[in-house]
Amino acid sequence: MKKENQQHDEDRKDEDLVSGIKIEHNKVPKLLVAVFYVVAIWAIGYAIFMPGKLEVEPEAAPQDNKGELIFTGTCLNCHATGAAPDLKGVTDRLKEEDIKNVIKNGRNTMPAIGHLYTDKEIDKVYEFLEDYR
């Protein structure tokens, strides 16, 4: 019977090793306590620091194409009709501040439309324009 158990122990080495050490040595509970504290401290750290990060992500997803939405919804009304210059590769031709200035304050026949958008949204439009070619 004993021999059979031993065989059995060897078959399930991982599991038996853990409980074997647990019972026979005093040091293991200390180790487990240490592990517990490490995990607890990590969990507290996680609780404090991660929510901030998690807040950013749900917001980032829907805003990712915000620039594109504004561009197709507003800018293309003029900029795809020949009424206004083609904006493909415009970030190569004009400086960032000039482009944002045109959006905010208009230029010649382009109306100022900056008041329709937050600075962040204008940043998004600019980011979209960087890839629009």
Ligand code: HEC
């Ligand atoms: C009502 C029509 C209209 C809308 C809407 C419009 N634009 Fe324009 N845009 C123009 C016209 C017309 C010009 C040419 C202005 C000029 O001749 O100086 C222009 C010029 C520009 C220029 C300068 C291009 C160059 O090659 O010098 C940029 C950049 C620009 N628009 C960006 C935008 C963006 C971004 C939007 C959307 C947020 C937008 N525009 C919406 C009519 C419009």
